[in-house]
Amino acid sequence: MNNSAYPAMQPVAHQTREQAIADGHFYLVGGGIASLAAAAFLIRDADVPGCLITVLEALDKPGGSLDGGGSPQEGYVVRGGRMLESKYLCTYDLFDSIPTLDGRGSVTKEIFDWNETIRTSSKARFVRDGRRENAPPYGLAETQLLTLGRLSLEPEALLGDSRISDHFEPAFFETNFWTMWSTTFAFQPWHSAAEFRRYLLRFAHMTPGFNQMHGIMRTVYNQYDSMVRPLRKWLDERGVRFRANTRVIDLRYDESGELNRVAGIVCEQDDRRVEIPVGEEDKVIVTLGSMTAGSSLGGTNRAAAFNHDDSTGAWALWKTIAAGRTEFGHPTVFADHVDESRWLSFAATLHDPTLFRLVRDLTGNVPGEGGLITFPQSNWLASIVLPHQPHFMGQPKDVDVFWGYGLFVDRPGNFVGKPMIECTGREIMTELLGHLHIQAQAPRILDDAICIPCLMPFITSQFLRRKRGDRPNVVPEGWANLAFVGQFCELPNDVVFTVEYSVRSAQTAVYTLLGLDRSAPAVYKGPYDPRVVYGAASALHSR
Template identity: 85%
Template sequence: MNHSEQLATQAIADTARDDASASGHFHLIGGGIASLAAAAFLIRDADVPGCNITIFEALDKPGGSLDGAGSPQEGYVARGGRMLESKYLCTYDLFDSIPTLDGRSSVTKEIFDWNSTIRTSSKARLVRNGRREDAPPYELAEKHLLTLGRLSIEPEALLGDSRISDHFEPDFFATNFWVMWCTTFAFQPWHSAVEFRRYLLRFAHMTPGFNQLHGIMRTVYNQYDSMVRPLRKWLDEHGVRFRANTRVVDLRHDEGGELNRVAGIVCEHENRRVEIPVAEADKVIVTLGSMTAGSSLGGTNRAAVFDHDDSSGAWALWKTIAAGRAEFGRPSVFADHADESRWLSFTATLHDPTLFRLVRDLTGNVPGEGGLITFPQSNWLASIVLPHQPHFIGQPKDVEVFWGYGLFVERPGNFVGKPMAECTGREIMTELLGHLHIQTEAARILDDAICIPCLMPFITSQFLRRRPGDRPQVVPEGWANLAFVGQFCELPNDVVFTVEYSVRSAQTAVYTLLGLDRSAPPVYKGQHDPRVVYGAVSALHNPALRNR
């Protein structure tokens, strides 16, 4: 190691270890919500000084998949937003301790207060032929209901790595129930039947109002501004160290003791590879994988390009440390099937109110009230959301922002005749206006809109078919100072692709690693509540919801 490399190593090590106490230092790899939550639980529940916590992030800011950025001139971008609902007990436990940016309340209180004011109640969950469908019927036949019932009670072990499509006949995937289900949660027919089953049970309490999105909760602004920024501010105030633009590429192991331990963290910073020593009392918490790795942004006049290079290094790190270690899971199950996990989202910035006015008149919902609007006739199976405005802190009053996505990005559009993955933002807007049957005002809207597409190769990789052991335990067996968090560790009963899963994994990691006499709030199991079961069964069997 030359002198400059020694200085770089020492600089990172000093940041990571200054003021460390006898309880050791905590190295958190990845700057997404799981790591941020773990840092908060360490401070709040384990009395760890913030200066003893370092978060390593390959990008230039934390937040991971809960991102949001942009300007009125260049256009705003949010790659996506996770659905919230009232039973996210770990999430609300965490954010009950985090003040809002203005300090007026906790983030949790702000969310609940906001959703008591603006309740999600869609009057146009589906739009066909330019017409809204209020409370669309589920269209489930008796055979579909029997299969749903069987999946709900069949143990996961019997489902194995089967697909959803292995359990249903093709006509199930043409029902309104499936169209609403798959677009709300982003499921594909080839995804894991086990994950589908978990969702059926986890959200059973929402079944009666599912066709109007009752119970779905939103933040005041996008989730980066409403959740990540307040949490980051709180962590900064407690002295947590952030190492941005630092990509962790490997962990060095010490296998000489009764339990294995991580002894060093190998990372790349400013084009130098350095190793951070991990002391005996230190702990390492790693976020595995990334649903937004390899994301590629296009523009109004430029299509997004499929990006084979994961600049975050999240998948490469998992593959490296898992090689020859079954207890670290099997990352290739999730990382090597982008054709089954990718789709495209887009964010549109408007300076002209015409589109919002027309959509409001069509749906009967004001922005922020209606939630997801899906176009079942779309070859892309496209959906949009018009959130309450402003959607970004600092967004001018005369600017409006909405978000959308499509599940079938390889199919040609109904109006532009090109696969969604190859479309510019303007072409995506053209397709959308076609499904909305907007003609007279189309040119005016297109000339005004800034539409930024985002192609994400791994966005539903956590839904891919898997077997036991493909996702590792939060604290792998045989390891003294290592834990895994995020969407790709195993948490029984809970559902991936949610903020709740990441926060629960962080809470579990902290309490288990430190041997604290406490546990994360239990997963809500509405399927054990007779009232929930009755409501779900009644809704699914309701002839008005089953047939047109």
Template identity: 65%
Template structure:
């Protein structure tokens, strides 16, 4: 036994939520905190781990990915974590696999935007000098002075017609009414990627969808170390006691298979909770039916946060994120095709092979529709004669250009019909539709983390005065990083573990390319459309 290390054999960790933040926290507790795996329990209300990093289905019934998070080379926490996790074949680490794969499959879009059924190779940003000055002013403005202002509070209407905005908003899923503070964080965080952004250069992919490539290897690593997974277990409340100057979690209240239960938490045990969820209350449609519109009562993530924060403002304000569904929802769709006709036509149209091009956005689309052809196979076990594509739209309440209905009300067949119309493949539509399964997904809270907010709406990872509680995921506060990323969740997990265990470690620092003159100069030239 290493006598220099504290004895954690009796310490137990309770991780609420089965998304990437909890999975990462479990791995870091074991790897860096020397906590025995069998002392860690993950509570998940669904029957599937991974949270928003999902991937499911089969060739017969159709594959589904609700969405995919962008990754890039400066996600230092993510790569630090997965450098300890072997791939499923155990030939290398997941991090090694990602970097090797992206040396082979480098993103370089030849049709980032489509106008009038014509692709635009390396579109100019089209920014006027006043737009660039407004971007620079926003980037230099202290976040505290922005308050709860929106992006549209800082830019005129013509800014939202530029190619720069069309590419930015569809890459990251921003809307004009979203938080100016979040937009500013993205401008700073990705300064090093502005050059080449019109071709999506620098964006990296996993070999398969992120569930197969990230979640499955991580879950197996945790299982091999004895981590306990309690599925179908919805945490409904935390028992909190205020003792002098400390607040302690002493119980976890939950529904296990629909039966109420209470789990005791010892004073030296740890609770790491994911509060809120951007994919909570997601609803799937079919080829013949549109997905239903659900709300925050159709799941446990928002209800838990509302319960624990009701009389405790230091635990944040869930209403700031869950109370504006009309500003945070959009629809994605996954199409499974048993005939290569559509893939072949899209490759001919775009000039990119699957996996190389990234998002193709139809700039004239009423739905602001985008689609991506990932490298095939996109799922482990996907048959060679089956192809999968993914797409989404940001303007779900407007009638389509070819299907005169709001996107939110459309079936899979109607979404595919609109997509084929945007590409100009109407003549082949029936042949393509006969061999396709398109499954739409309505996500009411998918961009809720971008909504206008004020200081304190997101709780600190370690709320002041709490002895054994940490908050992780997309709705905790990390001042230098950006939400809607795997990196944000993994960074929160590292911070939670290191501070709860009082380790003399810190997560890798956020990369700040905005302080590198080379990146600033390159961004300046790109914003001015200088070759």
């Protein structure tokens, strides 16, 4: 890479805003969904030519946490599956402009059509003692309901950096409600009470059907194939430039004017350090942090290693640029507590239909219809999802793929006397088959399965306790050409750990940086609808 690949725009006197938009170059740090969305909004809503947009990504392909890949021979891998729902207004606004890979319509239309065909309706949200539980009751006591109500009404600022466990007695965390909530969203008792409150409000409209996963929407394939690939193709066709294997390590500033500016982007590529000059009319959009940084893959006969090293440099970059700058937030709040943010997922590739047939018979759901299946008796608090097949484009008809995860990775298993974090893929499958009470067919299933564990140290770092100012504003105060996007910037009312949050941050960044007379769609506020409030209250009080 050389600096000539990144033309720096010279200041031009008396430019109009339209001229600045047309002439300025846009540098997007990070290749996840937030940056891809920002590039699309720049092109679609600000008429920025794609050739003036450069995406700098430390890895060898875009997509960030929305990844997916593999083969029938080596096994498929997805680190997770993002659930969607009908009120993800920014996401559907974006993807309404993006054609599917086959060109039959927009990605948004495909998602809605698909979910009309296969509606999520779990008949086995829990499996206990090898038996399914259809629509398990929430089991909340009156005092717990009162606390939920208080949290919903109390201003977020009053919660500070308190934990969820600071507001509930231990019995709350034994209820069916908490087991469903924690495994659906990956909350832990020590996570942020403020974030928990946001989720209570944001998904209040889904409470009545929460115990059967009603309202949960999925993509036809994994999110990389269904969302990232079409978006990347659309951006490629418009000339957006992608620079893979380019790790951004610092920003250089010009603080001589009324507003501060980013004047340079310091990168490493091929063990060389280079600086990209940032001109007067250029803009820089940085994805802060990474929930899948440091991910480590194991294998069927190999446990995943616990990896503290973030090869993307996302956390190191945030720590570097935030040093001495409170307006850039406090990355250590999220990055330095991996014992509170890690868990392990796994993806299994099967060439034999036995397991899928047995799970279908047990649950009463065909793959793709049931959503998350949780084993409440699991020491790991393990859950699995059997998606519609094929889950990957090009996946053979005689191959099945499913995904699962465990929240308590340091506890010994019920059937395998080892912590989940130390288990091979085969041992994880053994534990799963034990909870399904599948004994006779277990050897056949285990001999066939390719199971790949994935340990993610930062996966729920965005849920860690935080207070006001720990997450910076999308456009930090006092800066002319810099914006932050992703899961670690502040968007009032919306909830992290969602595709929607990343897309909303991108839309907000583009419109604010460019001074466009537009705004992202408002966050849906179900609690302002009396029907939503009545439905949620009635469901929570049911025993």
